[in-house]
Amino acid sequence: MSEVIATNQTILVVGGGISGLTAALEAAECGKQVILLEKAPSVGGRVSQLYKYFPKLCFPTCGLEIQYRRLKANKNVRLLTMAEVTGVTGEAGNFNVSVKVSPRYVNENCTACGECEKAVSTEFDDEFNYGMKKRKGAYLTSAMAYPQRYVIDPRIVAGDDGAKAKEACKYNAVDLEMQEQELSLNVGAVVWATGWKPYDAAKIQPYGYDRYDNVISNVEFERMLDPFGPTGGKIVRPSDGQAPKNIAFIQCAGSRDQNHLKHCSRICCMATLKQTTYIKEQLGDDCKSTVYYIDIRAIDRIDDFHRMVKADPNVTFVKSKVANITGGADDNVLLNGVDTEGYHRYRNEHDLVVLATGMESTVPAGVLPTGVEINEHNFIELDSDSGIYGAGCSSDALDVNRAAQNATAAALRAIQVVTRVAGQEG
């Protein structure tokens, strides 16, 4: 790997999702030097795992492709993938950041021809598809991966498959000798944008995510729609691969709850409304959707979207948080509860349940210096002087639009710090 040069006039952006990309590009296009670190083999984050995004229902390629093009064109950003921050010390204007870079075992020569993938046979759970599908030990994270460069799973490096992959590559791109690297970067400001992970649905014991095949999470549902995804783009019941006829969505599954995430994850209401449009698009009148909710939080402009879905005769809304789920016949499940509009007790049968699980912040413990204020929801507070700024879902539960705005604001604050440093150094 070539030398990474950083000074205290450099801005470090951690996390290459839509927020990190936005912050890095905004700062770089202002002429600042930026290092962008991404833990995964590709940037793009969770947005690249969505089928479409609300409110306009465009495909994620649309927003991301523009960012990738800006990234490719900009000399001021240095992107490091498979890189993770292990510690930060110092203060605004002068941070020391230690970084661990994991070996990809594939170098810049890779043309993404895919010969190595064909040559190997061992398969692993595909992280990009939340384990709903397998991938080979030599793989591209997704068709949209950036950089378009293959990865060799460390678990095959020492075995036959490693040798086969190396042999198959005509461009000498497979390098099984690559080692883990430790870097130490001196930077002036940090934008922290490591985003979110789906709240672990199995922790919501009464909903039986771990007991019933046909209880899935909203991120899994999202993957079903991808033509390259685990079901080839079809909405199906995991138990038998059949098209469902009667889907339930359970809102606030693990959010707004003292026992789970205390915060409102803010996007799951809209995500569910959006997902009902997928059902309409694919299954039409053959499938009904029922949304169980406490209150629908589709704020300001996106309320129009809420009204549009409400007008759909195939979508029903039940004002109630489901108390628990029990098993029914034919791998169906029964949703039990009492509704708030009249206090009627119900036991409703559905053939597929989507838990609208929320977003859990991934701000790590014990990595950031003590001056950085992290609130009870594990989001970075908008503290102005620490020199480390949370962006996107590291600062709050946000949709893409708001995450990008928030990231731009974080970039501006980081720019102020390095500009101040530049002024002092003359």
Add this chain to the structure above:
Amino acid sequence: MSNPNQAMVEKYRSNFLKEVEANVEEGHWVKMCMQCGVCSGSCPLGPHWEHPPQEIFMMIRAGKREEVLGSSSMWMCTSCYNCIARCPRGLPITHIMHGLATYAKRLGLQPKTQPTAKFSQLFWSNLTKTGRVNELKLGLSLYFMNGFANGIKTALKMQDVGLGMYKTGRLNPLEILGGHSIKDTGGLQKMLKKAFEIEEAKIAEYKG
């Protein structure tokens, strides 16, 4: 009161929420309920409630004093704690239910034929007399709670249980003569009387 507006205001005065907050154990939690319904759906006694907890909390906020305090609902609670375990807002629902029941009883508004209310009174009288529960007398008064004939029937039915308890030392027939007690029964009575007075004074502030 001739003005119908005034009459409505009087009917729905939100003072009842304040009254509950002041006089009912854990009553200050009632306003935290977000009406999600998880407690109602989680209660194993659910189908037998006149009003599930979620509805009770809304009725309190709507000022339905007589309906709430006269309801049999709180008396149905078996303290399984399912609702507390699941409530997303952390309301101590079980405790509020018992608090409401106690308060209704104190005001004499509880449903007159409610068996749990009757039993609770028997238990309380039994316990406070000597400071110790007299199992034998409590058992007997429970058997005869619904009349003499019923009592004999229950006593016969429970014979084996009674014998078993006797054999394992859980039931002493001599208890019928008065039974064991704490050292200072008089002191206990005084304490309880004082506590009762303090509660009465508090209740007087909000008593409808």
